[in-house]
Amino acid sequence: MQFKINHRLEGTLARTGEIITPHGVIKTPAFIVGGTKATVKALTPEQVESVGGRAILANTYHLLLQPGPEIINHAGGLGKFMHWDKPTFTDSGGFQVFSLGMAYKKGIDLVSHSSKGDASQAKASKSQLAKVSDKGVVFKSHLNGAMIEMTPESSMEIQHQIAADIHMAFDELAAPLAEYDYLKQALDRTHAWALRCLKRHQELNQEHKTKHEDEQALYAVVQGARHQELREASAKFLGAMDFDGFGIGGVFEPGEIPSVLNWTNSILPEHKPRHLLGMGSQPLDLFLGVEYGIDTFDCVAPTRQARNGSIYTYDGRINIKNSKYKTDFGPIDQECTCYTCQNYTKAYVHHLFKADEILASTLSSIHNEYFVVATVDKIRHSLEDGSFHDLKQSFIQRYYANSDKPLKIFKQ
RNA sequence: GCAGGGAUGACGGAGCGGUCAAUCGUAUCUGACUGUAAAUCAGACGGCCUUGUGCCUACGGGGGUUCAAAUCCCUCUCCCUGCA
Numbered sequence: 001m002q003f004k005i006n007h008r009l010e011g012t013l014a015r016t017g018e019i020i021t022p023h024g025v026i027k028t029p030a031f032i033v034g035g036t037k038a039t040v041k042a043l044t045p046e047q048v049e050s051v052g053g054r055a056i057l058a059n060t061y062h063l064l065l066q067p068g069p070e071i072i073n074h075a076g077g078l079g080k081f082m083h084w085d086k087p088t089f090t091d092s093g094g095f096q097v098f099s100l101g102m103a104y105k106k107g108i109d110l111v112s113h114s115s116k117g118d119a120s121q122a123k124a125s126k127s128q129l130a131k132v133s134d135k136g137v138v139f140k141s142h143l144n145g146a147m148i149e150m151t152p153e154s155s156m157e158i159q160h161q162i163a164a165d166i167h168m169a170f171d172e173l174a175a176p177l178a179e180y181d182y183l184k185q186a187l188d189r190t191h192a193w194a195l196r197c198l199k200r201h202q203e204l205n206q207e208h209k210t211k212h213e214d215e216q217a218l219y220a221v222v223q224g225a226r227h228q229e230l231r232e233a234s235a236k237f238l239g240a241m242d243f244d245g246f247g248i249g250g251v252f253e254p255g256e257i258p259s260v261l262n263w264t265n266s267i268l269p270e271h272k273p274r275h276l277l278g279m280g281s282q283p284l285d286l287f288l289g290v291e292y293g294i295d296t297f298d299c300v301a302p303t304r305q306a307r308n309g310s311i312y313t314y315d316g317r318i319n320i321k322n323s324k325y326k327t328d329f330g331p332i333d334q335e336c337t338c339y340t341c342q343n344y345t346k347a348y349v350h351h352l353f354k355a356d357e358i359l360a361s362t363l364s365s366i367h368n369e370y371f372v373v374a375t376v377d378k379i380r381h382s383l384e385d386g387s388f389h390d391l392k393q394s395f396i397q398r399y400y401a402n403s404d405k406p407l408k409i410f411k412q
Numbered sequence: 413g414c415a416g417g418g419a420u421g422a423c424g425g426a427g428c429g430g431u432c433a434a435u436c437g438u439a440u441c442u443g444a445c446u447g448u449a450a451a452u453c454a455g456a457c458g459g460c461c462u463u464g465u466g467c468c469u470a471c472g473g474g475g476g477u478u479c480a481a482a483u484c485c486c487u488c489u490c491c492c493u494g495c496a
Contacts (some may be wrong), residue, residue, distance in 0.1 A: 036448050057447075095447040104449090142449040156454085168447075221447085249447065278447035285446070300448045307451045323441070342422080352453095361451050 001166060001217035002243050003273045009383050015267050016383045019245075019273055022167040022214040023079060023088040026054050027293040027306030028273065029383075031280060031376040032089060032302060037062045037322075038072070038082045041303050042361035043369070046085045050339060051366055052373040055165075058300045060158050061150070063091035065143050069161035072090065077163030089163035089298070092155045094221060094249065095278065096122060097137050098173035099132035129307050131174055134189060151197035160216060168247050168277075169197040170223035176250060183225045187272055187322075191237050194220045198241060217244035219275060225250055228263050233269035245273040249293070254284045254306075261292030282303070282317075283375055283399050287392045302372045306364035309353050312371040316402050324349040338370035392395040 005017040005329035019026040026032075033048055040048050048056065058078055064071060075081035078088050086321050104127065113165055128141040136151030150158075154198065155170035170193050184406040201218045208215055220238040224230030246268050255280070265274060273295040279285045281301030289297055305311070309321040313333040318325075320332070328346040340349070340363045352360035375395075382391040 015482075034448070041448080059448075062448080089447095091447045093447095096449090099447090099450075171447095173447080177479090248448075252446070254446095277446085281446040299446050300450090301446045304450060304452085305445060306449065309451095310443065319443080321442095356451080358451070 001215075003245065003271065007383055009291075009388055012291050012388075013261070014297070014388065016380055017273070017295060019166075019295070021055075021217070023085060023087045024054070025388070025399055026220065026296065027380060029286075029290045029380050030054055030296050031286070032057045032275070033373070034296040034298055034300040035082070035084075036300065037066070038078060040365075040369070042307065042358070042381075043303075045082065047339075047362070047366055048084070048369070051370040052377060053086075053369065055089060055296075056084060057089040058162065058164065059091050059093065059096075060155055060162065061096040061139065062279055063090075063162055064093070064148065064150070065141055065156050066244055069158045072162040073163065087166070089166045089275075090159045090162050090164040090168065091277070091298075092159065092168040092170040092221070093139075093150050094138065094171035094173055096170065097130050097132055097171075098175070099130050100139060100142065101132065101137075102178070104128040104130070109152055115124040121250045132186075132189075134192070136170075136193075137172075138207050140162045152193040153200045156197050156204060156218075158226050160201075163214075163216065163310075165214075166217045166219060166245070167245070169194045169218060169220045171223060171249060173223065173249050174225065176225040176252060176256075178225070180227065182277065183227065183230060187223050187230050187234055188331075190221065190223050191234070193242075194238055194241070208409045211317050219243055219245040219247045219273075221249045221277065222264050223249040223250050224260075224264075226256060226260065228259070231263040232267055233261055235264045237335075239268045242402055243272070243402070245275065245295075247275045247277045249277045251276065251279055254282070254288055255387075256284065257288040258292055261289070261294065265293035275360070280316070280372060286372070286379060287396060289391070290376070291384070291388075297376065299372070300387060301366045302368040305381065306368040307361045309360075309364065311349075311364055312368055314398060316399055318347060320349050321353045322350075332367055333371075334373070336367065337366050338374075340364070340367040340370075346371075 003017060005015050008014065008231055019028060019030045025269040033056045035060045038125040039054060040262055058266055059180045064070060071083045080087055090092050093309040106127065129142060139148045139150060140315050142147055145193045146203055150170065152170045159167040169393050171190040172186045174183055178302055198218065205215050205298040220243040221233045221243065222238055224234045248264055251257060267275060274293060276289045278299055279289060280297040280299030286297060309319050311332055330346060331341040332349065333341055344363055349360060349363055352363065378391060379388065382388040
């Protein structure tokens with residue numbers, strides 16, 4: 001994998017560039033499409049492509065449980081297996097340390113809104129499905145309850161079997177509101193794991209070389225929650241090592257983006273790509289991410305929300321299931337050029353949802369994924385022609401005009 | 413005609429003297445969703461308001477027993493099942 005930078009935007013950390021992988025080039029900034037279980041839910045690869053998707057990100061934990069990495073390897077790797085010949089990423093399973101561990105059955109409440117720093121909340125819940133130690137993580141499979149151990153080494157081995165172009169180091173994502181001491185401990189562990197990942201990764205790449213197979217790339221994952229000193233230490237530590245790029249994890253809200261990315265991306269080596277893990281459910285995430293130096297995003301929200309009837313428009317998000325759309329025979333968005341908006345009405349998509357038809361998921365996923373991918377593409381073009389700030393201003397203002405959710409971050 | 417069984421909120425269907433404006437499911441309405449345990453989850457769902465251990469109207473119609481009835485009795489209407 002190679003990365004080259006083409007343009008920079010003066011006064012910001014933003015840049016355009018190209019990630020060159022054995023399966024093609026990703027022009028950055030770019031939105032990477034979520035394909036957790038070797039499928040972008042409700043979409044065929046052709047549809048993903050038609051929506052502008054240039055790369056997908058699958059998940060090591062999920063593919064380990066089902067169908068198992070040996071099957072994917074046997075198929076010729078992730079891309080072959082799922083009929084996707086473009087670039088691929090795998091996440092390491094690090095997020096599941098959090099979502100099946102601390103956050104299990106607690107969700108986002110654990111990480112964002114209780115400003116009191118409720119440390120007791122961040123303590124392990126009894127029923128959680130993941131337990132962390134220095135060695136690695138023991139997961140209780142959500143499919144059949146089997147105990148599964150994942151270590152930095154095994155995550156690498158599994159990822160090499162899955163054989164995506166770009167891998168993530170196995171990290172521990174701790175709850176942002178956990179006590180400082182715990183966050184420090186988790187960060188040290190993440191760093192130690194990163195070293196182990198890198199070592200095992202290099203060994204495995206050596207084996208590929210002797211078999212004349214493609215080399216695979218590895219990103220480290222920067223953590224440190226909302227603490228400047230931890231973020232900076234993480235960027236410094238990981239930035240000094242021989243990774244191909246960096247994931248930035250543990251960011252949960254757009255409000256955190258400017259500070260966290262500023263701390264992190266000012267330190268990370270400039271010539272390596274940066275991926276903001278899991279952020280991108282709203283335009284603000286994307287604009288801020290790029291402004292503060294992000295090259296690629298991934299986020300499951302566009303497709304998940306699509307399946308649940310929550311759909312993007314340039315004037316904000318709507319719930320297509322609302323009864324007011326029953327007889328609305330216009331497209332979801334007048335200006336959108338996606339397949340869904342070109343050919344279907346709100347009333348029809350509304351009906352598909354009410355009737356519980358699977359096409360509802362497909363049409364709305366096409367639209368939502370197109371929306372975010374196209375938004376990042378527009379941002380990229382705006383960096384090239386210098387119109388970034390104007391685009392950000394007009395896009396954000398319009399999108400949130402009717403929202404009761406304040407844009408504190410943007411207006412600050 | 414005789415003998416049984418039944419009629420409950422938009423629908424299905426619990427409840428069978430007080431804790432019942434009535435379990436539950438569906439439908440309906442609304443909200444949430446950010447490295448996917450998610451085609452999931454949550455709330456509302458008789459009316460009114462001064463939102464309260466508040467007031468009305470309600471479990472086919474009418475009448476009764478009781479301090480108290482969706483729940484017991486009588487009667488009417490309609491439905492189902494046997495036997496003539």
